[in-house]
Amino acid sequence: MTSLKLPLEFYLSEDVITLAEKLLGKVLCTTINGKLTSGIIVETEAYKAPEDKASHAYQNKFTDRTKIMFRPGGIAYIYLCYGIHHLFNVVTGPGEKAHAVLVRALEPLDGIQVMLNRRKMQKVQPRLTAGPGSLSKALGITTALCGEPLTEKSSKIWLEDRGIIVQRVIRSPRVGVDYAEECAAWNWRLRIKDNDWTSKAK
DNA sequence: AACATGATAAACT
C-alpha cells in the first residue's frame, strides 16, 4: 500500500508537461469520511506558471488562492470553479515555480458505490468521473483538502502507481482557455487513447 | 465582472 504511493521526488520535476503525461495511468485515491474511493487518471492538463496565461498564477500572480501553487510539489490544489465545481490539481515543481497539473477525468476503481451515492446516480456511466468537477465530487474532494500533502501517510488523498501501462497518449489543445491567447494553442491536454472514461471526443 | 464547468433540453444524424 504505502510502497505504491508516489514518492515526493516524483512531483518535484520542473517539466510539468512530462509530469502530466506520467500521471496518466496513476491512481488517485481518497478516504473521505472513512470511505475509500479511487480511480485511474485518464486525462490531465498541465499549467505552467508564470508564463502560462491560462494559469491562475500567470505572471506569478500571488493571491490567497494561488499561493498554494508556489509551494513545492506533492500537494493538492483545489479550487472552486463557477461557484459549484471543485477542481483537483496536483502542485508540482521544486517550489518558487507555481506549476500544477489539473486532473480532468478518472476511470473508477474502488468505492464505486460510494461515488454513485455522491453523484446521486443509479448505475455507472462514463460521466460519473469524466470531467474535473465530476471526478472531484465522486471522490468527495472539496476545498477542505486544499494544501493537503499527497505523500504523507496520514493524508486523506494520495496517488499510487499500480503498474498500469499507458498504451498511447493523445495531446490536444486545452479547452476553455480562449482568453489565454497564444497559450491556448499549447497542446498540454493529455489523455489516454481509446479510453471510454475520458470526457467526450476520441 | 470574470471564471481551467456540468446538467439539462432541444436539435441533429
Add this chain to the structure above:
DNA sequence: GTTTATCATGTTC
C-alpha cells in the same frame, strides 16, 4: 444514437 446551446452558481479580485 450524438452534438449544440443555455444557464445555474459562489469565490476571487
